[in-house]
Amino acid sequence: MHDRTAVSRPTLEAVAARAGVSRATASRVVNGGQGVRTALVERVRKAVDELGYVPNRAARTLVTRRNDAVGVVIAEPGSRVFSDPFFARHLRGISKELAAHDSQPVLLLVEEAGDYDRVGRYLAGGHVDGALLFSLHDDDPLPAITRRIGMPTVYGGRPGRADAAGDRSLLYVDSDNRGGAREAVRHLVGLGRRRIAHIAGPLDQVASVDRLDGFRDVLIDADPRLIVEGDFTPGGGERAMAELLDRCPDLDAVFAASDLTASGALRVLRERGRRVPEDVAVVGFDDVAEVAELTDPPLTTVRQDIEGMGRLMARLLLRSLEEPDDPAERLPLSSVIIPTRLVRRASA
Amino acid sequence: MHDRTAVSRPTLEAVAARAGVSRATASRVVNGGQGVRTALVERVRKAVDELGYVPNRAARTLVTRRNDAVGVVIAEPGSRVFSDPFFARHLRGISKELAAHDSQPVLLLVEEAGDYDRVGRYLAGGHVDGALLFSLHDDDPLPAITRRIGMPTVYGGRPGRADAAGDRSLLYVDSDNRGGAREAVRHLVGLGRRRIAHIAGPLDQVASVDRLDGFRDVLIDADPRLIVEGDFTPGGGERAMAELLDRCPDLDAVFAASDLTASGALRVLRERGRRVPEDVAVVGFDDVAEVAELTDPPLTTVRQDIEGMGRLMARLLLRSLEEPDDPAERLPLSSVIIPTRLVRRASA
DNA sequence: GAGAGGCGTGAGAGCGCTCTCACTCGGTCC
DNA sequence: GGACCGAGTGAGAGCGCTCTCACGCCTCTC
Structure with missing residues (x-):
């Protein structure tokens, strides 16, 4: 060819x-x-x-069995991780860290079910030294593959139960979704809000659940009618906000699981004549891209350090590649939770 | 190690x-x-x-001298190409096309001047069969490098003069920036607008110049005071809009060189009490990510098919890799301009 | 001054694959 | 019936590198 x-x-x-x-x-x-x-x-x-x-790297690889390349696998590019801002930031962090160690990221996108096979073969083919996996759903076959071929792997985001069950020592890097959510809700409470609603992300994603848990940590006996599941999109935010207002017209704050969700909620609030933040305070989550600054009013939100997450994933992977064969000499590696922080703007 | x-x-x-x-x-x-x-x-x-x-791909590569991998070089990740939405879409298109030919994208980000060296060495090292170059400024050393080592290369975006000078048969894929701009401005003219302003992108970028040229194609003798240079950001859009309103309070339409720019312009228009679209019609450019839908009112804008651009770049590169050695047998390959189209929403 | 010990160097095997070339074998042609 | 032929197969070289091992030389010790 x-x-x-x-x-x-x-x-x-x-x-x-x-x-x-x-x-x-x-x-x-x-x-x-x-x-x-x-x-x-x-x-x-x-x-x-x-x-x-x-x-000639091929010749060198042939004898050393080292590729100086790692696979970056992104499943479901339609999904959240891939959604523009995250993706680019992750990759930037990963790339920086790898470059510093003379290694390169090889991109592997999984678009359809058939792609798993291709990607699995690629990984098994020994073209990369390790893998960074952004995989979201529990039935993803990739973790099983990397485990079987003994390929060092670091996950982006805390894996769901099914993955974790197979290997307790599994390595991942995640944002402090739960802590960030707690901080957001505490902020609303501190503002004197008493009827605080939550528009969650899709609850089959770990990050959504973590954020919901954080919400509940602060509002232990929250009215269940104040919690609606969204889908991280503006449209979903609109629908959820409308439903919330119908159910509980007396709500005075909303914690949205993402900035895009929040932007949809803002639009509905405006349409219904609620002033933000006077009548209803709104807090988002992410603070990536310009979304939070574009909204009217600018959004108070929880910032995640996505680039740092990427960098840490790469670092963790490189470390586990360096591990000496003798298990006794191995430095203990552990997963990392990256702190988040509240960025205050006008909406709350 | x-x-x-x-x-x-x-x-x-x-x-x-x-x-x-x-x-x-x-x-x-x-x-x-x-x-x-x-x-x-x-x-x-x-x-x-x-x-x-x-x-074992290393062994195979050693003898066939084929890598089944192409380098995707992105210079200046702070810049426009890298800016989130573009980047992810490009990569998605590229990845899809490559995957269909059993090839993989290797990501090479250039962050600082020193990185050029590293990337140049990597390309010269023969680890990839070809390169996709997103390089914006004229003094980028990479085109010279790929030319010197005879590596098939396809550019994302029409290269500037300096690059093109070295090689007339240079391959690139670009959006029809000029045509899209013409369509946007014609639309405004069709709405009966007579004082149409333009907030340009940074004029050291080819895409910005092309859009400005399109604007001028329609408004041949436009009042020069109606043209201001921006920087593709919301903040730049705000400053430019403020300046335009000060200079020409009678303007009745604005064509912004990007959606982010337009969003900044919208904010200033709102602050100054101008209704959109009644008093001032606004058209943006890009229609990527959710920006155009998020603004208030939703933005009429020129849509670019970024993913298609990525796919075409990959296809063009794969084709030039397939070329037979005998120059006589070569199929002629040529650069591609991808059409844009106007998406009408509420702002114009 | 002879033996031990180290350090620097080169010869050569081998990583896993592709690809050329020679060989075999059954069938065809005159 | 012998020369010819083409298709199918195997032997083996070689891609460019790393790494082990043996060898030579120099310094040191007694």
Whole structure:
């Protein structure tokens, strides 16, 4: 198929010949130069420069079994993780951290059921040293695959029960969804609000459940009619807000599980003549992209450090790749929860 | 450094032994089975299944010089291309197309000047078959690098003069920025607007210039005071709008070079008591993410097919990788301009 | 001055695959 | 009936690199 005519690049052999040393010595120099006389190191370096030598990674991988690449698997690009702002930020953090360790992210998007197979084969094919998995639903086959082939894996977001059941020592990085939600609701309480509603995210996602739990942590005996499930979209926010207002016209605050949800809620509140924040205070969640600043009024929201999350995922993965074979020498690695913080704007 | 203990995978040798054939025959079967007796094909296939054999891509790459991977280089992640919505959509289109050809995108972000070196080395290292370049400014060293090493490259967005000068046959995919701008302005004219302003994007970017050109195509002798340079952000839109209103209080329409810019403009218009669209009609550009729907009123805007752009870039690159060595046999490849279309909402 | 010990270097095997080339074998042609 | 042929198969070289191991040389010790 691809019939690339290789632009022939100099080999290590050529470098060695030019420097008047053996291939072995040239290799040593290229890989750090430990235990080679300074004079020779310099001769080889010079030859490398003159020839413009760049090691052939395929050859190197073949013998070292190291790829210097990790797979970034994103399942369901229609979903939340992929939804624009998250995705780009995650990737940026991941890329930065990997680049610092001379490793590269290989992107693997799963769009349809058939893609799992392709991605599974790719991972099993040993083209990457490890995997970063953004996988949301419980029946995702990928965790089982990486576990079976013994590929180091770090999850983005706390995995659901089914995944966790298989391996207690599973590594993940997540935002402090629960803590962030608590802070948001406490803020509303602090403002003197007494009828605080919650528009949740889809409750089959762990993050949604965590945020709902945080809400309940503060409002232990919240009126169940004040809780409605949304879907993280503006439209869902509109529908949920309308329902809430119908059910409980006396509500005086809303904690929405995402900024987009909140933006929909704001629109309905405005249509129904409720002033924000005077009549109803609104708090969102995410603070990514410009959404929270675009709304009218600008949204008070819980900020997540998505880029930091990506960076930490990569770091955790790189660490587990470095692990010595001897289990006794292994440094203990553990999952990380990244703190969130409330950003106050005009809506609450 | 990375001391991965390889989970030893079966080799082609093992498959051959189990199937009772030579390695060569096993290889033929794995690569399609051309010219092998059906009986043998089946024996080998069975052995592959039983052993769970997956070809070692490094070994294959070493001999075929094909990577089945392409580099996706994004320079200046702070910039427009990277800005969330674009990035994810591009990548999605690219990934889909590549996946269909069993190739994978390797992500290369350039954050700081020093990264050019790293990325350049990576590309030169022959780890990818080709490159998709999102590079915006004229002094970007990457085009020169890919040209020098003879690596097939497709650009996202029409390159600036400096790049194009080096190679006339350069391949790129771009949105019809100029045509889209024309359509937007014609729409405003059709609404009977006579004092139409333009908030441009940063004029060192080709897309901004193209949109401005489209504006001018329709309004050949536009009052220069009705044109202000913005920066694609809401804040820039606010400043530009304020300036425009000060200069020309009689303006009755604004064509903003991006939706974010338009959202800032809308806010200023509201503050100054201008009704949209009654007093001032507003049209944006992009229609990605939910921005245009979030604004109040929802924004009329020019939609770009970003995902399609990504897909086409990948397709163009794959095609140029397939090119036969004999120049006479080459199918002519040419750059593509993807149409845009006006999406009418409430603001104009 | 002879033996021990280290350090630096080179030879060579081998990573897992593809691909060329030579060989075999059954069938066809004159 | 022998030369020819094409299809199917296997042997083996080689892709560019790393890494083990053995060897040579130099320094040190008694």
